[in-house]
Amino acid sequence: MGAVKSKRMPRAERERQMLDAAVEIIGRHGYTAASMDDIAELAGVSKPLVYLYLNSKDDLFTACIRREAAALTRAVRAAVRPDLPAERQLWDGVQAFFTYTAEHPDGWTVLHLQARTHGPKFAAEADAMRAEMAAFVTRLIASAARESHPACDLPAHEVAGLATALIGSAETLADWANTTDGVTAAHAATTLMNFAWSGLGNLMTGNHWTAPDPA
């Protein structure tokens, strides 16, 4: 997996190799267990060069998070056609999400776990992406509600909670698919839609769940 050693290549490409190496090592061993030595070696360059380009371990990690977040976001966005119905948009986005996370397990680990466990600075980077995902889902829920039940209005803060819940399911199912034999991205995607969509449908019709009698 280590890049073939070849001297003198353009900066952009070298940087990509370094980030590749960093994502792989951080994803597999964790941020703190990942040493700059290991990363430099896997990237096929000397450590000073890593510092020359990426500046510090923190910056390197930040760059990893940003790159992986951007790539995941891009993949999802590319799959969604805003002119289609909300349900369809969600389905397409969800499929793209699970496909991407299955194909980039180290990147997913970096985003989902590593970025969130090593201090607020990195967590904030990852949260930016989650916020974008949440905004996307929120928009869809709202628009689905408008489409199908113009009368109903779900209060904004409630929609935020639902979006959070849906994203939480998605994240956990992505881990589940990545670590459970026989569970594919398609599988995870269907499970998520099954789990989430009809519940959401009910809510949009004003059909809230009510707590059972506390007797």
Place this chain on the structure above:
Amino acid sequence: MGAVKSKRMPRAERERQMLDAAVEIIGRHGYTAASMDDIAELAGVSKPLVYLYLNSKDDLFTACIRREAAALTRAVRAAVRPDLPAERQLWDGVQAFFTYTAEHPDGWTVLHLQARTHGPKFAAEADAMRAEMAAFVTRLIASAARESHPACDLPAHEVAGLATALIGSAETLADWANTTDGVTAAHAATTLMNFAWSGLGNLMTGNHWTAPDPA
């Protein structure tokens, strides 16, 4: 928050203080950023005593995970009365879950984030708890299905996926409640039931979600 410094106490009590300190520091700063010095200081003892009682940083972390997992599990179990209907059991359990995680944010972080990001050994400890939660939810879904729609049968592996999705929602909502002003445990609990229960209800009636026409 550090224990009042008072010398010479029985081992069991000292050990508890140490675990308290460790959970707090690890929860706030992360496992690797937490130094044994900091933990010992917060516990009000010298480092050698920590080693004498807990043996190593790894063992200390493991002990934290186990203790917190046991406490959370216990809280949920204590809230659930197995003779009540499934929906009610779920509701009670969910409430207990969010209440506990809100009251023990450091412990929750240790379980939910730290334990999963520092190697398989610790992840396995946390997974044991997740498996128990999943089993609980799985049982409830199955029993709810039996209660209300004896005719329907959801295949086991599908139920497993749904349980995973539900737990994922719960975990994420717990984080959300802990980090978002104005969101209470009760709030999170209601959101989760809203989100999950009616969807589950549909599935139990055999009413699966179907993918929109791919055209």
Place this chain on the structure above:
Amino acid sequence: MGAVKSKRMPRAERERQMLDAAVEIIGRHGYTAASMDDIAELAGVSKPLVYLYLNSKDDLFTACIRREAAALTRAVRAAVRPDLPAERQLWDGVQAFFTYTAEHPDGWTVLHLQARTHGPKFAAEADAMRAEMAAFVTRLIASAARESHPACDLPAHEVAGLATALIGSAETLADWANTTDGVTAAHAATTLMNFAWSGLGNLMTGNHWTAPDPA
């Protein structure tokens, strides 16, 4: 091997147990690798008691060296009858020496190796014993010379060198016997006499070895 745990015994006996344990552990693992914890545990007492009786690790080691040196010296002395001829005295002493070292390998290691490798303080303790052995051998050589070749006079410093050489052989042969299968104490004793005695005989007759022509 550890002493049976029984409370409240006379000081002398307890001390013996502690020294037994210390010799065993130090002999097998080396002085620095031997921890006071291990020694106390093997002796079946608590660490503070070891300190109460033996004062410090240094003092404990010193006590071990002295005890083992005294025991070895005593064994050799007991085997020698000063009224017999020198050759016979040497032979009896050598046999006793190899028998004792074979039966007390840990004690022998403490004396021969450990005492000499952890600073001058301990080395001096062991040297006292070597000096005594050397004096014994020196006396024998001188008396043998007198017995058989009254005319000859070996200068004192030369005798000292020969005694050192003989003792060096003996020490090394003791290690060799202790670590080589099939080599007994009797074997080692015979080898030593074979090696040393006839050479000494020659010297006593004034028959010195002379360097070959350096051509």
Place this chain on the structure above:
Amino acid sequence: MGAVKSKRMPRAERERQMLDAAVEIIGRHGYTAASMDDIAELAGVSKPLVYLYLNSKDDLFTACIRREAAALTRAVRAAVRPDLPAERQLWDGVQAFFTYTAEHPDGWTVLHLQARTHGPKFAAEADAMRAEMAAFVTRLIASAARESHPACDLPAHEVAGLATALIGSAETLADWANTTDGVTAAHAATTLMNFAWSGLGNLMTGNHWTAPDPA
């Protein structure tokens, strides 16, 4: 004695400096009393560099033992001309041995004492050298026997014992020469030949020592 502090030198040279420092410190203070800090300081470098090059305290020690063993072996071998008579070969080798040990007392201590008192791993390293010395001496004894008394045959295991005894004398005399004022390498060498050679001569003529009447 510490190297003049001059930065930036090739790795091989730095490594040599480190080994020099390590041999000196370990030889004088013992393996366990020698701290990596001390060694690094004497070598004129920072501790991390010692670890970078030599890997661990254990490996550093092993490297010391090997280097010193090789140097001593080389010195002896260089002094011996295999085409000369056995006695002459032994005499030359013995002289070289005592000369070398006198000129490198720390190295000799490392080999003779330290290597043998800190666990089997290091002892095995030193034993390799002793085995080589023993083989050399064994060969010489056998060849001397053949040269002068073709009729006699000393059994192999007996020769091994004699070689061990001779080497033991040599080692002890080396210590003696290093620690006794007025005793030179030449002195020690002559003493050893005096002590050993005529005894060996007797044995080769079949003239074994026999135990005195046990009466």
Place this chain on the structure above:
DNA sequence: TATGAATGAGAATTCATTCAT
């Protein structure tokens, strides 16, 4: 652009030793 040489700062861990009972 690229690297071999080098380090400051701090981490976990251990150990001989003592106190209070």
Place this chain on the structure above:
DNA sequence: TATGAATGAATTCTCATTCAT
């Protein structure tokens, strides 16, 4: 006599980071 509780002081080792070329 005997011990459970506790610690000061090291020690090995690692790592992010920089210098000189």
